[in-house]
Amino acid sequence: MAKNQKSSLFSFQNFCYIVIIFSICSIILFLSWTHCCSQCYPHFPYQTTPQNQTQNQNQNQPINLLLYPLAWNNLIFPSNTPSKLLKIALFVKKWPQISHAGGLERHALTLHLALANRGHELHIFTTSTNTSFINHSINKNLHFHFSQPSPAGYLDQSLVWDQFQQQNSTIKPFDIVHTESVGLRYTRSRYISNLAVTWHGIAYETIHSDIIQELLRPPQEPQTNAMKERTIKVVEEVKFFTNYAHHVATSDHAGDILKRVYMIPQERVHIILNGVDQQIFKPNISKGNDFKQKHKVPNSKSLVIGLAGRLVKDKGHPLMFEALKQIIKENKTFLETCIVLVAGDGPWATRYRELGKNVIVLGPLEQNELASFYNAIDIFVNPTLRAQGLDHTLLEAMLSGKPIMATRLGSIVGSIIVDNEIGYTFSPSVIALKKVLYESWSCRRGILKMKGEVARE
Ligand SMILES: *[C@@H]1O[C@H](CO)[C@@H](O)[C@H](O)[C@H]1NC(C)=O
Ligand SMILES: *[C@@H]1O[C@H](CO)[C@@H](O)[C@H](O)[C@H]1NC(C)=O
Ligand SMILES: *[C@@H]1O[C@H](CO)[C@@H](O)[C@H](O)[C@H]1NC(C)=O
Ligand SMILES: *[C@@H]1O[C@H](CO)[C@@H](O)[C@H](O)[C@H]1NC(C)=O
Ligand SMILES: *[C@@H]1O[C@H](CO)[C@@H](O)[C@H](O)[C@H]1NC(C)=O
Ligand SMILES: *[C@@H]1O[C@H](CO)[C@@H](O)[C@H](O)[C@H]1NC(C)=O
Numbered sequence: 001m002a003k004n005q006k007s008s009l010f011s012f013q014n015f016c017y018i019v020i021i022f023s024i025c026s027i028i029l030f031l032s033w034t035h036c037c038s039q040c041y042p043h044f045p046y047q048t049t050p051q052n053q054t055q056n057q058n059q060n061q062p063i064n065l066l067l068y069p070l071a072w073n074n075l076i077f078p079s080n081t082p083s084k085l086l087k088i089a090l091f092v093k094k095w096p097q098i099s100h101a102g103g104l105e106r107h108a109l110t111l112h113l114a115l116a117n118r119g120h121e122l123h124i125f126t127t128s129t130n131t132s133f134i135n136h137s138i139n140k141n142l143h144f145h146f147s148q149p150s151p152a153g154y155l156d157q158s159l160v161w162d163q164f165q166q167q168n169s170t171i172k173p174f175d176i177v178h179t180e181s182v183g184l185r186y187t188r189s190r191y192i193s194n195l196a197v198t199w200h201g202i203a204y205e206t207i208h209s210d211i212i213q214e215l216l217r218p219p220q221e222p223q224t225n226a227m228k229e230r231t232i233k234v235v236e237e238v239k240f241f242t243n244y245a246h247h248v249a250t251s252d253h254a255g256d257i258l259k260r261v262y263m264i265p266q267e268r269v270h271i272i273l274n275g276v277d278q279q280i281f282k283p284n285i286s287k288g289n290d291f292k293q294k295h296k297v298p299n300s301k302s303l304v305i306g307l308a309g310r311l312v313k314d315k316g317h318p319l320m321f322e323a324l325k326q327i328i329k330e331n332k333t334f335l336e337t338c339i340v341l342v343a344g345d346g347p348w349a350t351r352y353r354e355l356g357k358n359v360i361v362l363g364p365l366e367q368n369e370l371a372s373f374y375n376a377i378d379i380f381v382n383p384t385l386r387a388q389g390l391d392h393t394l395l396e397a398m399l400s401g402k403p404i405m406a407t408r409l410g411s412i413v414g415s416i417i418v419d420n421e422i423g424y425t426f427s428p429s430v431i432a433l434k435k436v437l438y439e440s441w442s443c444r445r446g447i448l449k450m451k452g453e454v455a456r457e
Contacts, residue, residue, distance in 0.1 A: 065270075066267055066270070067266070067267050068270075069266065070271065071252055071255075071271040071272065071273055071415065072270065072271065072272045073272065073273045081118065081119060082118055082119065082120070085119050085120055085121065086120045086121070086175040086176055087120075087121045087123070087172050087173070087174050087175050087176075088112075088115060088120055088121065088122050088123065088174065088175065088176050088177075088178065089123050089125065089164060089167070089168075089174045089176070089177045089178065090108065090112055090122060090123065090124045090125065090126075090177075090178050090179070090180070090183075091125045091126075091155060091160065091164075091177075091178070091179040091180065091183030091184040092104075092105070092108045092124065092125070092126050092179075092180040092183045093126070093127060093149075093153070093154060093155055093180070093181075093183050094126060094127060095108065095109070095124060095126045095128070095144070096108065096109045102310075103200055103274070103389050103390075103391065103392055104180050104181060104200040104389075106274075106392055107180065107198065107200065107250070107274055107275070108180050110275050110276075110277060111275065112124065112142070113138070113139060113142070114275075116139040116141035116142050117139065117141075119141065120141065121141055121143070122141055122142050122143065123143045123145060123167055123174070124142060124143065124144050124145065125145045125147070125155065125160045125163055125164060125183075125184075126144065126145070126146065126147075126155070127146065127147060127148065127149040127153075127154075127155055127156075128146040128147075145160070145163045145164075145167070147159040147160055147163065154182075155183055155184070157184075157185055157187065157188055160184070161188050174194070175194065176194050176195075176196070177192050177194060177195040177196075178195070178196050178197075178198070179195065179196075179197045179198070179244075180197075180198055180200070181197070181198070181199060181200055181201075182197075184197075186240040186241075186243035186244065187243075189243055189244050189245075190243040192245065193245050194245070195244060195245045195246065196244075196245070196246040196247070196248055196270075197244040197246070197247055197248065198248040198250065199247065199248070199249060199250070199254060199258070200250060200388070200389040201386075201388025201389045202237060202254060202257065202258070202262070202388065203230055203233040203234045203236075203237050204234050204237075204257050204261055204262070205253070205254060205257065205387045205388040205389075205410065205411070206230060206233075206387060206388050207227075207230050207231070207234070207387075208387035208409065208410065209314070209385055209386055209387045209388065210226050210227045210230055211227075212385050212387075212428045213226075213314075213385065214227060215428075215429075216318075216319070216385075216428070216429075234261075237262065238261070238262050238263065241258075241262050241264060242264065245268065246268050246269075246270065247264055247268055247269045247270065248270050248271075248272050249269060249270070249271045249272075250271075250272065250273060250274050250389060250390045250411075251271070251273065251389075251390045251410075251411035251414060251415045252271055252411075252414040252415045253410035253411040253414040253415065254271075254388075254389075254390075254411060255269055255270075255271035256414075273390060273395075273415055274389075274390045274392055274395060276392060276395040276396050276399055278399050280367055280368070280371050281371050281374065281395075281396045281399040281400050282371075282399060282400060282401075283375065283400055283401040283456065284371075284372075284375050285375065287371065287372045287375045287376075288372065288374075288375030288376040288377075289376075290372065291369075291372040291373060291375065291376040292304070292376045295341070295360055295362065295376075297339055297341070297360070297376065298339075300336075300337075301337060301338060301339045302337045302338070302445060303337060303338045303339075303378050303379070303440075303441055303445070303448075304338075304339055304340075304341060304376060304377045304378045304379075305338060305339070305340045305341070305377065305378070305379055305381055305437075306340075306341050306342075306343070306373060306374065306376070306377030306379070306380045306381065306397070306402075307320065307340065307341070307342045307343070307344070307380075307381055307382070307383075308342075308343040308344050308365075308370065308373065308380070308382075308393050309343075309344045309382070309384075309391070309393050310344055310345070310346045311342070311344050311345060311346030311347065311348035311349050311352070312346045312347060312348065313347075313348075313385075314384075314385050314386050315346075315382075315383070315384050315385070315386065316382075316383030316384050316385045316407060316428065317346070317348035317351075317352075317383065318348070319383050319385075319428060319429070319430055319433055320381065320383045320433065321348060321351050321352060321355070322430045323430050323433040323434045323437060324340065324355055324359065324437075325355060326430065326434060327434060327437060327438070328355060328356070328358070334441070335356075335358055337441075338358065338441060339358050339359075339360065340352075340355075340358060340359045340360070341360050341362060341373065341376065341377060342359065342360065342361045342362060343362045343363075343364070343365045343370060343373050344362075344363075344364055344365075345363055345364050349361050349363070370396070371396075371400065374396060374397050374400035374402055375400055377397075377402060378402070378403075378445055378448050378449075379402060379403050379404070379405060379423075379440055379448055380393070380394070380397035380402050380403070380404045380405070381404075381405045381406070381437075382394055382404065382405070382406040382407070383406070383407055383428070383433060384406065384407055384409070385407065385428055387409045387410065387411065388411075389411070390411050390412075390415060390416070391406075391412075394406060394412070394416050394417075395416070397455075398416070398422070398452075398455040398456055399456060400452075400456070401452045401453055401455070401456040402452045402455065403422060403423040403424075403440075403448050403451035403452045403455055404416070404417060404422065404423040404424075404455060405423050405424040405425070405426070405436055405437075405440060406423070406424075406425060406426075407425070407426065407427075407428050408425040408426060408427055408428075412425065413425055421451060421454050422451060422454055422455040423451060423455060424436040424439065424440055
């Protein structure tokens with residue numbers, strides 16, 4: 001592609017859109033997905049899917065990325081320095097504080113730090129009540145513009161708009177504007193044609209979570225109005241989304257909804273999966289062994305199950321807790337051969353501790369420790385009930401070469417566990433989760449290892 005950057009096919013504006021998401025593509029590679037029919041045994045060598053995107057990218061034939069219908073993650077980008085340095089604006093409600101960042105914040109940090117490292121000039125419009133917590137020296141190309149949040153905790157639109165206009169009128173106007181979700185609301189975004197918004201969850205996807213929560217609701221708890229209000233929210237979104245020039249969906253499923261349900265023209269919707277730093281998350285056996293030793297995981301355990309993230313209800317921890325509790329009760333062998341490592345904090349940490357010494361709650365881990373954690377486990381389980389966005393933990397585990405097990409949600413089966421050669425999916429119920437936990441346990445460690453290799457590939 002780099003060879004063709006100067007060709008007439010790329011107008012300057014097109015080029016800008018391409019560059020903003022450029023780095024995230026270069027740090028993530030989702031290569032050929034695979035086909036398999038057996039539960040435990042992956043076939044080697046595996047076949048590639050019909051969407052052989054790497055191959056279709058003919059060296060000498062330029063492609064128009066704006067019209068490219070599939071996820072961009074398979075594309076190969078050059079690693080040389082950009083031929084033009086851009087001035088980029090980012091609107092994000094909150095800039096992350098390292099180990100406590102949620103998905104949206106990690107997206108903001110990973111992408112824009114990578115862009116800054118490539119030499120682009122980044123202007124970040126964000127809230128802060130305390131301007132001294134940010135480490136300004138992480139990159140000299142990052143410029144922060146702080147403002148007091150609105151009473152509801154959002155970016156104060158008129159304040160950030162003034163800051164933005166001021167920057168846009170000095171020396172050089174912005175080449176590209178990016179907003180993480182509604183950081184910049186549609187009331188202002190409508191005036192900017194060189195803008196892309198990244199959605200980390202849209203109301204239509206949330207309907208699936210609402211249905212799951214309602215099905216799992218204990219009879220003594222009252223029904224909420226969430227379900228009824230959600231469809232109204234979808235209609236509102238359909239109406240105001242059109243005020244954003246370009247849309248980035250972080251999963252194939254969300255991209256499909258944006259085009260089909262939200263009726264946004266195809267050339268304004270771009271699918272780019274969340275990115276993970278593959279310099280940090282990668283296989284390293286000795287790191288895994290050190291981690292196990294440090295946390296006193298006996299070598300006699302034939303299966304180490306890992307969980308990570310915020311230990312809250314909507315991440316499915318009540319389900320996982322109940323499934324483990326029942327398995328421990330009904331099967332003595334499980335206690336002897338398995339151990340569960342839980343990274344993260346939240347209300348369910350205490351419940352997990354009640355399950356005894358086979359469940360080790362590690363608390364929140366910073367990035368390097370988390371990388372070791374993934375190396376120490378045999379399978380990663382993410383029982384999330386949140387159907388919106390795309391969980392980073394699954395991608396991190398895969399890049400570490402581990403098989404994964406997760407809820408059968410549209411974004412997960414469409415973009416991550418596309419095949420049972422990579423891992424396991426289950427419907428969000430205790431019975432279904434127990435069934436796949438037993439199934440993975442009966443697979444030998446070597447088989448899980450093979451699945452992990454396929455996942456990484
Ligand atoms: C897919 O692309 C790879 C890399 O160019 C190539 O080796 C392989 O044969 C292709 N597979 C199919 C089915 O076209
Ligand atoms: C602001 O953050 C710094 C660094 O984390 C901290 O030392 C300081 O106490 C904070 N100030 C306020 C007012 O919260
Ligand atoms: C700020 O970041 C730099 C570079 O990553 C690091 O060397 C330095 O120790 C950090 N300072 C603080 C106070 O966190
Ligand atoms: C930013 O500045 C450029 C150049 O002056 C101008 O064309 C553009 O309309 C400005 N953008 C906004 C949103 O004001
Ligand atoms: C694996 O991790 C260890 C300890 O952190 C490090 O010394 C070693 O270089 C790493 N190996 C590879 C291949 O990255
Ligand atoms: C426990 O599970 C293992 C593996 O699935 C099975 O072989 C064994 O019979 C079970 N034991 C009991 C007591 O259910």
